[in-house]
Amino acid sequence: MSEYTTISVVHDGAVDWLTLNRPERLNALNGTMVEELWDYFSGLQTDYSRRVVIMRGAGKAFCAGLDLVWFNESGNGGMPRGETEEGQGPSLADIVLKMRSCPQAVVSLVNGAACGGGFSFALASDIRIASRSAKMNVAYVKIGLSGCELGTSYFLPRMLGTSVAAELMMTGRFIHADRALALGLVSEVVDDDQLEDAARALIEDLLAASPKGLRKTKEVMTRASEIEDLAAVIALEERTQMACMDPSSFAPKVNKAKA
Secondary structure, eight states: OOOOOEEEEEHHHEEEEEEEOOOOGTTOOOOHHHHHHHHHHHHHHTTEEEEEOOOOTTOOOOOBBBBBHHHHHTOOSSEEHHHHHHTEEHHHHHHHHHHHHSSSSEEEOOOSSSHHHHHHHHHSSSSEEEETTOOOEOOGGGGGOOOGTTTTTHHHHHOOOOHOOOHHHHHHHEEEEEHHHHHSSEEEEGGGHHHHHHHHHHHHHHSOOHHHHHHHHHOOOOHTTTTOOOHHHHHHHHHHHHHTTOOOOOOOSSSSOOO
8 A cells, every 4th residue: 555544654764653543533443444554554464674663542532442333334244344345354463463474563552541451452563652541451342252363362461461351351441541550451551742751762772773683582582382392392492592693693784674
């Protein structure tokens, strides 16, 4: 896509500032936003010139979840998808998978509500910083669906343990910023007007790492979370360290599109 209408992307050197941009609907997800987010994260998969993605919401919320007005009017009987000339396009689940597979560090700045699919985007990020107004919940169970959706049953038990995860997923209760920080769901809580400053301080530290080292850290952390055997994890780490020690990895190639 040459232009986006429901998201905006600002390139700042090796950093992308990705903003969900439907503030009049609290950045709720419709088919166009699903399509545009999938297009954006698809484009990151082999673009090593971009190293960090800062994901945020315009206005008073990060993302209020599914736009039920759009959903009811669309006549879509299943989970929301983008639309293409050929018919149904990518789903929200496809976006979550793209976020996890992209080589960039993804940082979510959670302000206001992050519900349902919006909460799932925050969970799929590598790092979460919350404003004091942040409140997150598993909204699916509130509308008659299972609380297990878009990777929630994968992420939450690993992040918070089974008891807290079950509480949130079975009740749809909101978790607010202070509790999220105490439980380790977010790395930092700041005043609403300090979110961008907190992000810039984090960006400075992320970019201080070597490009390959940063990519490989995300890759190995993702793979290690799926391996139960310690020896196998250590072997994976050792192979990765050897790859990072390759002298060619210390000499970034000038925009042959892959550094």
